[in-house]
Amino acid sequence: MKYVALALAAVAVGTPVLAEYPERAIEVTIPAPAGGGTDTSARKLGTLLEEELGTSIAVLNVAGGGGSVGVTQFMMQKPNGYSLLATWNSPITTVPQVQQTAYQPDSFTPIASTSETAYTLCVKPEFPAETGEEFLAELAANPGKYTYGNDGIGGTMQLAAERIFQGEGIEAVAIPFGGAGETLQNFLGGHVDIYGGSISPVLPYTESGEAKCLIVTSAAAVPALPQAAGLESLGMGDKETLLWRMVLAPAGTDQAIVDRLAEALEKTVNDPSYVEFLATKGEVPNVVVGDALAERLQNEYDALAIVAENLGLNQ
Amino acid sequence: MELISQIFGGVFAFGPIAAMIGASILGVFIGALPGLNPVMAIALLLPLTYSMEPLVALGMVAGIYNGSMYGGAIPAILLRIPGTPAAIATTFDGFPMAQRGEASRALKIACWSSAIGGTASAIALMTIGPVLARATLYFGPAEYFWVAMFGMASIGVMVGKDAVKGLMAAAFGLLLGTVGLDQLSGTPRFTFGEVWLLSGLDLIVILVGLYALPPVIALAEDRDLKGLSASALKLESVKVPWGEVRSMVPTWLRSSLIGISVGILPGAGGNIAAFLSYNAAKSTSDDPESFGKGNPLGVAAAECGNNADNAASMIPALTLGIPGNVIAALVLGALMIHGLQPGPQLFHQNPGLVGGFMVQMLLTSLLILAVGGAAATRIFAQVQRLPGVMLVPMILVLMAVGVYVINGRVIDLWVMFAAGIAGYVLEKLDVPLAPIVLGLILGPMAEQSVRRALLISRGDPTELFTRPLSAVIALATIGLIVWPMLRAWKRRRA
Amino acid sequence: MTERRQDIILGGVFAATGLSAAYIAAGYRGASGIYPMSLGYVIAILGAIVAIKAMLRGSSEPREIIRKAPQALLTVGIGAIYLALVPILGFYIASALLVLTLPAALGFRRLLFTFVTAAIFVGIVWVIFSVILEKPLPMPVWISY
Numbered sequence: 001m002k003y004v005a006l007a008l009a010a011v012a013v014g015t016p017v018l019a020e021y022p023e024r025a026i027e028v029t030i031p032a033p034a035g036g037g038t039d040t041s042a043r044k045l046g047t048l049l050e051e052e053l054g055t056s057i058a059v060l061n062v063a064g065g066g067g068s069v070g071v072t073q074f075m076m077q078k079p080n081g082y083s084l085l086a087t088w089n090s091p092i093t094t095v096p097q098v099q100q101t102a103y104q105p106d107s108f109t110p111i112a113s114t115s116e117t118a119y120t121l122c123v124k125p126e127f128p129a130e131t132g133e134e135f136l137a138e139l140a141a142n143p144g145k146y147t148y149g150n151d152g153i154g155g156t157m158q159l160a161a162e163r164i165f166q167g168e169g170i171e172a173v174a175i176p177f178g179g180a181g182e183t184l185q186n187f188l189g190g191h192v193d194i195y196g197g198s199i200s201p202v203l204p205y206t207e208s209g210e211a212k213c214l215i216v217t218s219a220a221a222v223p224a225l226p227q228a229a230g231l232e233s234l235g236m237g238d239k240e241t242l243l244w245r246m247v248l249a250p251a252g253t254d255q256a257i258v259d260r261l262a263e264a265l266e267k268t269v270n271d272p273s274y275v276e277f278l279a280t281k282g283e284v285p286n287v288v289v290g291d292a293l294a295e296r297l298q299n300e301y302d303a304l305a306i307v308a309e310n311l312g313l314n315q
Numbered sequence: 316m317e318l319i320s321q322i323f324g325g326v327f328a329f330g331p332i333a334a335m336i337g338a339s340i341l342g343v344f345i346g347a348l349p350g351l352n353p354v355m356a357i358a359l360l361l362p363l364t365y366s367m368e369p370l371v372a373l374g375m376v377a378g379i380y381n382g383s384m385y386g387g388a389i390p391a392i393l394l395r396i397p398g399t400p401a402a403i404a405t406t407f408d409g410f411p412m413a414q415r416g417e418a419s420r421a422l423k424i425a426c427w428s429s430a431i432g433g434t435a436s437a438i439a440l441m442t443i444g445p446v447l448a449r450a451t452l453y454f455g456p457a458e459y460f461w462v463a464m465f466g467m468a469s470i471g472v473m474v475g476k477d478a479v480k481g482l483m484a485a486a487f488g489l490l491l492g493t494v495g496l497d498q499l500s501g502t503p504r505f506t507f508g509e510v511w512l513l514s515g516l517d518l519i520v521i522l523v524g525l526y527a528l529p530p531v532i533a534l535a536e537d538r539d540l541k542g543l544s545a546s547a548l549k550l551e552s553v554k555v556p557w558g559e560v561r562s563m564v565p566t567w568l569r570s571s572l573i574g575i576s577v578g579i580l581p582g583a584g585g586n587i588a589a590f591l592s593y594n595a596a597k598s599t600s601d602d603p604e605s606f607g608k609g610n611p612l613g614v615a616a617a618e619c620g621n622n623a624d625n626a627a628s629m630i631p632a633l634t635l636g637i638p639g640n641v642i643a644a645l646v647l648g649a650l651m652i653h654g655l656q657p658g659p660q661l662f663h664q665n666p667g668l669v670g671g672f673m674v675q676m677l678l679t680s681l682l683i684l685a686v687g688g689a690a691a692t693r694i695f696a697q698v699q700r701l702p703g704v705m706l707v708p709m710i711l712v713l714m715a716v717g718v719y720v721i722n723g724r725v726i727d728l729w730v731m732f733a734a735g736i737a738g739y740v741l742e743k744l745d746v747p748l749a750p751i752v753l754g755l756i757l758g759p760m761a762e763q764s765v766r767r768a769l770l771i772s773r774g775d776p777t778e779l780f781t782r783p784l785s786a787v788i789a790l791a792t793i794g795l796i797v798w799p800m801l802r803a804w805k806r807r808r809a
Numbered sequence: 810m811t812e813r814r815q816d817i818i819l820g821g822v823f824a825a826t827g828l829s830a831a832y833i834a835a836g837y838r839g840a841s842g843i844y845p846m847s848l849g850y851v852i853a854i855l856g857a858i859v860a861i862k863a864m865l866r867g868s869s870e871p872r873e874i875i876r877k878a879p880q881a882l883l884t885v886g887i888g889a890i891y892l893a894l895v896p897i898l899g900f901y902i903a904s905a906l907l908v909l910t911l912p913a914a915l916g917f918r919r920l921l922f923t924f925v926t927a928a929i930f931v932g933i934v935w936v937i938f939s940v941i942l943e944k945p946l947p948m949p950v951w952i953s954y
Contacts, residue, residue: 025943027945033641033644034641034645034648035638035641035644035648036644036648039648040648040651040652044652047366058943058944058945060722060945061358062514062722062724063514064513064514064515065495065496065503065510065514066496068513069510069511069513072510072511073722073723098501099496099501099513147771152498152501153500153501154501173770173773176498176499177767178498178763181581181637182581182637184636185452185581185631185635185637186455186456189451189452189453189454189455191455191456191771192771200656201637203656204656204658204660205658205659207660280651280655280656281651313501359942359944479858480819480859483855483859486827486848486851486852486855487823487852490830490845490848493844493848497837499841500839500840500841502841502842504837504841504845505833505845532881532885533876535881535883535915536876536881538877538915538916701926702912702917704915704917705908705922707884707912707915708907708910708911708912709908709930711891711907711911712904712907712908712930712931713934715891715904716900716934716946719900719946719947720942720946723945725895725947728892732888732892736885740874743872743875744815744816744874766840769840
């Protein structure tokens with residue numbers, strides 16, 4: 001009723017006055033199920049953002065279609081600053097390659113990216129390779145022998161791996177699973193040879209010696225995985241594919257609102273408590289706003305389009 | 316010793332205790348109200364707890380989870396509306412008991428069975444959890460396929476009068492399960508260009524419609540203008556005689572084992588634990604014909620089984636960092652927000668917190684006896700004193716709000732409504748509804764696992780039978796189908 | 810309608826559903842089509858068996874589908890109107906109207922009782938979903954801006 005009253009008041013005054021933004025609750029759509037990586041990151045950020053903006057934030061999880069269901073549903077929202085999308089990059093830059101989606105990377109008003117991490121490829125300790133280079137050589141020497149688990153056909157993880165493999169002429173069998181947890185389970189049980197997924201689930205197993213991670217998909221190496229080579233050191237720094245998260249608004253959102261939100265996000269993402277939280281998941285804060293963010297989305301989209309095309313996955 | 320005092324010291328503080336009691340009562344209500352379910356409630360409440368003391372937050376999760384599994388039995392028994400998917404099997408015998416005027420007895424059995432299943436499961440979590448978790452790693456795609464088949468075999472007990480119609484319903488459920496984006500190829504199937512269908516048909520949306528709307532229409536047809544009087548409710552405390560309690564012990568043991576086994580398998584899901592327990596109770600019974608007609612053992616098996624799944628489903632999450640269901644994922648998320656790193660070292664990182672949560676799973680199972688048996692059941696029974704015609708729109712509103720908040724879209728309301736009308740008609744035509752739901756639950760798991768297994772074996776189907784573990788489960792599945800037939804044949808000869 | 814005719818129609822509907830599902834699934838790429846296609850055929854065969862069984866030895870006893878047509882149809886009809894009104898009037902107004910009108914339509918005449926119960930009930934739902942859980946529910950069209 002609080003909102004009803006506020007809304008009635010706003011109607012009485014006339015058009016909403018932006019100087020007062022935000023004057024009611026903000027609804028954040030998360031195109032992933034509750035409890036996942038994007039969900040926890042966004043919810044934690046939401047609690048900080050509530051304080052910063054002085055309004056409450058309601059979260060709506062709409063999972064499915066690799067994120068496209070939630071994003072498409074979000075497209076119907078009004079660009080009034082009260083509907084935001086907290087997503088990772090896959091639904092925006094990867095999914096449109098393999099599905100018919102009603103949106104493109106430029107169908108939104110970008111607000112800010114928040115954090116990022118790399119994907120990694122890990123093997124069992126007995127795998128005949130100790131470095132990233134040896135790993136790729138072993139795969140190249142045995143086309144079609146090894147299976148690697150990933151987050152789903154045409155998902156960012158698969159495209160990130162294939163982007164590396166295609167450069168080296170490697171053929172490995174992709175086994176799609178429902179998520180990193182499922183991939184990890186099948187990797188630990190020996191049902192697939194290679195773990196492909198985000199870093200944080202597999203991290204404890206590298207420490208216990210049950211997994212050795214030999215490659216990360218970022219250009220630079222990742223401190224938490226000392227054995228894994230960054231792509232730069234393998235001479236393919238341009239093949240970097242990251243897992244990163246962002247907040248978007250519907251196209252046509254007022255610039256004043258975008259600026260207000262970007263400023264609030266920049267502050268909350270770099271809040272020590274949030275940075276510490278990100279660290280436990282192997283993520284680092286990285287705020288990119290405005291046109292730079294739009295450009296980042298478009299570049300990634302174009303690069304992955306080539307990979308998808310080579311795989312014959314594209315629509 | 317120090318560890319134990321650390322764990323119990325943390326749990327037996329005012330905040331966590333109050334949270335557990337409050338959340339258990341809340342959980343019973345969430346489970347009891349059709350449309351509300353524990354996953355939704357925990358997902359909605361957890362963010363509110365990020366700033367709280369971790370053990371208070373986890374106590375709330377444990378209370379809601381265990382309480383709601385029992386709560387689902389209340390409308391299942393009184394109205395034949397399962398409050399949660401896991402309570403479908405409870406309706407089979409619970410509602411006939413209520414019609415016989417034994418509602419109170421059925422509720423009491425459900426309450427005790429829930430508490431026992433939950434307790435057994437929590438003890439498994441605390442003692443052999445890590446060992447069990449390692450064992451689940453041997454389950455690859457081939458084994459998961461057979462687990463799904465094992466679940467499908469329990470359709471036998473729910474096909475009803477006409478086996479062909481039962482199988483038809485099951486196949487239809489499997490077909491509904493294929494709607495949406497195929498995870499293994501990215502092909503959209505039966506989506507007719509509708510984006511909201513890409514994620515498939517939401518189980519809860521279908522279930523609420525299929526199972527809640529027909530009883531609501533029946534309530535309207537009854538056109539009860541007065542409401543039940545307190546005496547007609549017969550909810551005074553009934554004593555369940557000792558002999559009957561003893562006769563349930565084997566059922567409780569069996570159902571607890573089944574619930575725990577299903578619970579520890581990531582992704583297998585608790586909804587089938589109740590079905591499997593019910594199936595096992597029926598096929599080992601000397602009088603299988605009495606099931607479905609108000610056999611108390613049916614209620615005991617289903618309720619014990621679905622609660623025994625709870626704590627066990629936390630085992631892979633807490634010991635391996637692999638969440639087996641949404642609630643386990645939410646708990647891991649909550650632990651991460653409090654700075655813990657899920658994985659094999661989780662317990663050692665903060666034994667007070669992780670061990671405390673295990674103790675809370677145990678305590679909230681026992682709390683079901685207190686809050687479920689007395690307060691909550693009585694309060695909920697008061698609702699039945701409202702005239703039936705008033706209950707009709709109220710249940711409709713709860714169904715609508717529950718379905719709407721899952722995905723925040725109006726179209727789901729119509730899916731629910733359509734499923735409900737279909738359910739009403741199908742039931743009258745002797746087409747059982749449970750196989751449809753079972754197909755919807757297990758179909759995606761069966762299809763995806765078998766296709767993954769074939770991808771891994773490069774298309775060689777013998778892999779499905781020759782792996783030792785898959786062979787064992789395959790044989791068990793066949794046994795599950797053949798065993799009741801053998802027994803029936805023997806009985807006929809005798 | 811007799812049981813026989815009902816089952817013939819039932820089997821026919823399922824057979825048709827199965828066949829059309831199989832037809833659609835035949836167009837899907839590779840492995841993703843085989844499973845739904847075979848399911849479609851299985852449903853079609855089982856539907857046909859139901860229909861044929863009914864033709865051969867179906868009982869000609871009538872079997873009721875709707876026990877009390879006026880009440881059942883009223884409930885379904887008003888329920889459908891309710892769902893249609895939710896996005897227009899908003900969740901709370903539509904729900905209040907439903908709780909007020911449906912009992913009356915079913916013949917409940919204690920207006921004060923209905924009114925008080927409806928107010929308490931909608932109040933509880935509002936407290937749970939809008940105050941405690943802060944879930945956005947459909948708002949009236951004239952308020953969303």
